[in-house]
Amino acid sequence: MKKGLLLIVLLAFVFTLISCEQGPTLRLYNWGEYIDDELVQAFEEESGIRVKQIAFDSNEVAITQIKGGNQYDLVVPSDYAIEQLAIEELIVSIDWSKITTFSKDTDLADGLSSILANVKNDATDSFDLLEYAVPYFWGNVGILYNTDTVNENDLDGWDTLHLSDTYEIAFYNSARDAFMPALKATGALTINHPTTAEFNAAVTWLSNGLTAQVSVITDEIFDAMLDPARYDMAVAYSGDANYLMSENDKLGFYVPEEGTNVWMDGFVIPKGAEEDLSYAFINFMMDYENAKQNTEYVGYSTPRKDVFDEMISAGGTFEDYADSYDVRINANDEVYRYNEDLKQQMDAKWQEILANKGFDQDEGLGTGTLIAIVGVGLLIVTSAVLGVIKKKKAV
Amino acid sequence: MQEVIHQQKKKRKLEFYLGVPYYAVLIILVVIPIFLMIVSSFQYDNQSGIFPIGFTLNHYLDFLKATAFVRAMTSSLWIALATTLVTLIIGYPLAYLMTKMKTRTQITMLLLINAPMWINMLLRVRALEQIMRMFAPFLIDSFAGVVIGLVYVYLPFMVLPIYAVLSKIDYNLLESAADLGASKTKTLIKVIIPLSLSGVLSGILMVFLPAATTIIIPQYLAPSQNIYMIGTLIEKSIINNGRISYASAVAIVLSVVILGIVYYIKKLDKYKGVNSNEKEVY
Amino acid sequence: MKKKSINLPNILFLIFVLFFIYAPIVSIAVFSFNEANSLTRWSGFTFDRYIELFTDRELFNWSNPRESIVFMTLWIAVLSTFVSTVIGTLAAITLTQTKRVIRDLTMTVNNIPIVSPEIITAVSLLVLFGAMQIAPSYNTMLLAHIAFSTPYVLITVYPKVKSLDPNIADAAYDLGASPLKALIKVILPQIKVAIIAGAAIAFTMSFDDFIISYFVAGSSGDKNISIYLYTNRLSPKPIINALSTIILVIIGGKIMYDYFKSGKKMEELE
Numbered sequence: 028m029k030k031g032l033l034l035i036v037l038l039a040f041v042f043t044l045i046s047c048e049q050g051p052t053l054r055l056y057n058w059g060e061y062i063d064d065e066l067v068q069a070f071e072e073e074s075g076i077r078v079k080q081i082a083f084d085s086n087e088v089a090i091t092q093i094k095g096g097n098q099y100d101l102v103v104p105s106d107y108a109i110e111q112l113a114i115e116e117l118i119v120s121i122d123w124s125k126i127t128t129f130s131k132d133t134d135l136a137d138g139l140s141s142i143l144a145n146v147k148n149d150a151t152d153s154f155d156l157l158e159y160a161v162p163y164f165w166g167n168v169g170i171l172y173n174t175d176t177v178n179e180n181d182l183d184g185w186d187t188l189h190l191s192d193t194y195e196i197a198f199y200n201s202a203r204d205a206f207m208p209a210l211k212a213t214g215a216l217t218i219n220h221p222t223t224a225e226f227n228a229a230v231t232w233l234s235n236g237l238t239a240q241v242s243v244i245t246d247e248i249f250d251a252m253l254d255p256a257r258y259d260m261a262v263a264y265s266g267d268a269n270y271l272m273s274e275n276d277k278l279g280f281y282v283p284e285e286g287t288n289v290w291m292d293g294f295v296i297p298k299g300a301e302e303d304l305s306y307a308f309i310n311f312m313m314d315y316e317n318a319k320q321n322t323e324y325v326g327y328s329t330p331r332k333d334v335f336d337e338m339i340s341a342g343g344t345f346e347d348y349a350d351s352y353d354v355r356i357n358a359n360d361e362v363y364r365y366n367e368d369l370k371q372q373m374d375a376k377w378q379e380i381l382a383n384k385g386f387d388q389d390e391g392l393g394t395g396t397l398i399a400i401v402g403v404g405l406l407i408v409t410s411a412v413l414g415v416i417k418k419k420k421a422v
Numbered sequence: 423m424q425e426v427i428h429q430q431k432k433k434r435k436l437e438f439y440l441g442v443p444y445y446a447v448l449i450i451l452v453v454i455p456i457f458l459m460i461v462s463s464f465q466y467d468n469q470s471g472i473f474p475i476g477f478t479l480n481h482y483l484d485f486l487k488a489t490a491f492v493r494a495m496t497s498s499l500w501i502a503l504a505t506t507l508v509t510l511i512i513g514y515p516l517a518y519l520m521t522k523m524k525t526r527t528q529i530t531m532l533l534l535i536n537a538p539m540w541i542n543m544l545l546r547v548r549a550l551e552q553i554m555r556m557f558a559p560f561l562i563d564s565f566a567g568v569v570i571g572l573v574y575v576y577l578p579f580m581v582l583p584i585y586a587v588l589s590k591i592d593y594n595l596l597e598s599a600a601d602l603g604a605s606k607t608k609t610l611i612k613v614i615i616p617l618s619l620s621g622v623l624s625g626i627l628m629v630f631l632p633a634a635t636t637i638i639i640p641q642y643l644a645p646s647q648n649i650y651m652i653g654t655l656i657e658k659s660i661i662n663n664g665r666i667s668y669a670s671a672v673a674i675v676l677s678v679v680i681l682g683i684v685y686y687i688k689k690l691d692k693y694k695g696v697n698s699n700e701k702e703v704y
Numbered sequence: 705m706k707k708k709s710i711n712l713p714n715i716l717f718l719i720f721v722l723f724f725i726y727a728p729i730v731s732i733a734v735f736s737f738n739e740a741n742s743l744t745r746w747s748g749f750t751f752d753r754y755i756e757l758f759t760d761r762e763l764f765n766w767s768n769p770r771e772s773i774v775f776m777t778l779w780i781a782v783l784s785t786f787v788s789t790v791i792g793t794l795a796a797i798t799l800t801q802t803k804r805v806i807r808d809l810t811m812t813v814n815n816i817p818i819v820s821p822e823i824i825t826a827v828s829l830l831v832l833f834g835a836m837q838i839a840p841s842y843n844t845m846l847l848a849h850i851a852f853s854t855p856y857v858l859i860t861v862y863p864k865v866k867s868l869d870p871n872i873a874d875a876a877y878d879l880g881a882s883p884l885k886a887l888i889k890v891i892l893p894q895i896k897v898a899i900i901a902g903a904a905i906a907f908t909m910s911f912d913d914f915i916i917s918y919f920v921a922g923s924s925g926d927k928n929i930s931i932y933l934y935t936n937r938l939s940p941k942p943i944i945n946a947l948s949t950i951i952l953v954i955i956g957g958k959i960m961y962d963y964f965k966s967g968k969k970m971e972e973l974e
């Protein structure tokens with residue numbers, strides 16, 4: 028018994044010793060599977076800076092964690108999240124003089140420039156993403172479909188996703204990526220400030236679309252759309268589409284004319300970060316060779332113009348998928364903006380829609396539910412009453 | 423005499439100090455959190471800090487008004503009920519058979535049933551999911567699939583308490599029943615089942631509660647969100663949406679419902695301690 | 705005692721149940737040796753998965769254990785077991801000397817985390833850490849594990865302490881032992897078995913814990929094995945099968961050990 032205690036104390040010492048001085052460490056908070064680990068290791072060897080990678084799978088989680096006091100040196104959130112972090116003063120402005128391998132004035136890919144300009148020049152709500160972020164990847168959202176099984180004539184706007192009787196369909200399990208198609212399909216003017224009527228129309232659209240046969244997925248898509256593809260159509264990000272199309276040549280990517288969401292993810296530096304380390308890593312990743320390797324591995328569109336043009340030109344890695352790689356902001360495309368109220372509404376409603384999935388809309392509560400409610404209600408009431416009676420008797 | 427009193431005082435002091443860490447843990451990590459959770463459920467979301475700022479019934483109202491979520495709660499209860507029934511149907515005969523075996527075999531069976539409980543639940547569910555996808559893909563995303571998954575995980579929790587109680591039944595009772603002319607069936611109904619009741623109720627509680635509040639099983643076996651359980655709502659509200667106060671409100675409604683059910687099940691336990699081999703612990 | 709013989713339908717029933725329980729577990733073990741990166745199509749026997757498993761930086765970080773999920777899961781289990789066992793045992797001893805009213809109340813409160821559904825305990829702890837502004841991390845995970853392990857230790861050790869003969873402790877005092885010495889040399893050895901049992905329960909509960917750990921630390925990047933399994937459930941990695949099999953083998957070993965030990969006990973009795 029005593030020996031066991033001694034052993035544990037010894038182990039404690041050993042552990043604390045081991046994990047002590049490690050040299051400078053960069054805490055990188057990024058999406059899962061969104062960077063080439065070989066590059067991370069190369070950076071560690073080249074710079075002597077250790078990289079600790081932590082993953083998140085949604086912007087909301089990332090923001091919650093940053094707010095919750097977790098200190099990171101670099102985070103890679105999406106446009107609207109960058110906006111929120113900036114407004115809430117959780118990140119610092121980017122000092123572009125410290126970015127040596129990339130120039131925001133000359134080196135940006137065209138598609139991305141126009142997206143950034145769109146946000147910056149917005150009449151009512153201007154925001155300069157480049158003030159707070161260094162672009163990392165960008166893209167849009169569309170429908171990845173099986174060219175063998177899907178009749179191209181059926182691809183007609185986001186309503187295509189309602190063809191669950193004919194095709195195996197998969198929605199993306201995130202409030203934003205569910206509401207965006209819904210809002211676009213039901214004709215909302217803007218996805219950032221829908222009116223109550225437009226919002227409700229979108230909710231109805233989603234409820235009708237999410238039948239019991241429809242799947243709701245996130246990362247399963249990587250496995251599911253390989254040959255043979257489990258779904259005929261799946262809502263997908265352009266980068267994932269690029270990757271999947273390169274692995275399965277029976278896939279195509281369709282962006283509905285009603286418009287879609289174009290987005291950008293970028294490096295931001297949280298307040299309190301070891302900024303030297305942050306800039307060192309950014310410079311490393313934005314370097315020509317590394318950016319090229321990263322985009323080839325991950326599949327998303329790179330912000331560097333020279334790499335980008337090379338990728339879609341003849342002989343380039345993404346030559347065949349130029350359409351999905353060269354994301355342009357079309358007339359009806361929009362960038363998501365920071366809107367706290369809308370976000371909360373969408374988040375809550377999305378869970379409700381999921382809970383309603385598979386149930387007949389007009390059914391209301393249904394017999395099973397009512398029986399359960401009545402039964403449990405009776406149990407609670409009578410147990411409370413009996414409890415009180417018992418107490419009175421005991422007195 | 424002085425010595426003895428001095429010793430007594432030292433003893434009292436020691437015992438007091440011995441208990442302090444425990445009470446610290448109990449109060450700070452058990453009592454206060456529950457209290458805070460209740461307080462939090464009446465606050466607006468995104469409030470931080472210990473002291474309540476606002477008061478709102480919004481979370482409760484939002485939850486109760488949403489038929490989808492109320493339905494999620496009741497369907498969770500139905501799933502738990504189905505699970506409990508199936509585990510009872512399989513578990514009771516299983517426990518009964520075990521008591522009939524040779525002692526060595528009983529121990530073996532006990533270990534075999536017990537062993538999976540020590541294996542990480544996620545591993546077991548994943549294993550089951552793989553098998554289901556291979557041999558019975560129609561079970562995925564269905565009510566039956568979820569119930570099967572829950573039965574798979576919680577069967578030992580039903581078997582063990584029933585076995586514990588059945589194995590303590592004094593065989594003399596059974597013999598006297600037979601002597602008095604009772605048939606096998608009558609003995610079963612009038613003697614064995616009542617005596618094992620406390621074990622059965624124990625098993626019911628140990629299966630029903632976790633089954634109703636699970637988050638793992640529907641996420642693995644019904645990934646297309648067709649079976650939306652109350653645990654899923656709480657999980658998503660916290661992890662995805664960061665709405666802790668809302669989740670607290672849902673958790674409290676869930677607790678009230680469960681308390682009502684548990685209270686009733688405990689009241690059914692009329693035969694507690696009747697069995698001569700049982701010892702009251704407290 | 706008359707033991708009825710078991711007839712054929714009963715045996716079939718038993719076999720069916722055991723098959724139902726163990727088929728999935730066996731398939732995991734089998735597929736952990738699969739050549740292909742798939743969990744449904746078998747293509748060949750290989751130890752590759754195990755090599756991948758032990759070199760995986762997330763799970764086993766040999767240069768920095770604090771970054772390794774497996775090590776941290778073990779470490780937190782060890783720490784929380786140690787703390788909760790000590791606290792729980794001491795509490796059990798104290799409670800035998802406490803007034804009945806306080807003791808009953810304490811026991812009732814003690815049972816709350818035991819009978820509550822885990823998700824409720826998880827939410828309450830999350831609210832606590834949020835209110836106290838403690839960021840989610842391995843620290844909160846450790847505190848949470850201590851929170852739910854201690855009650856189990858108490859209910860395991862207390863009955864044993866209660867059943868002790870008080871005369872022995874009194875005899876120790878009479879012979880001049882200080883209360884502390886009496887505690888260590890007299891009481892603890894007698895309840896050793898219960899303490900070990902309690903520690904075993906605490907360890908397993910901590911090592912396998914999912915819901916509470918997930919809520920309290922999950923999204924911070926500080927994961928334990930269960931959280932790792934859950935967050936990777938959508939992108940299946942075959943190294944998980946390898947990890948599962950290793951855990952199975954360890955548990956299996958423990959079961960075998962228990963079996964043979966109890967077998968020996970039976971022989972001693974007979």
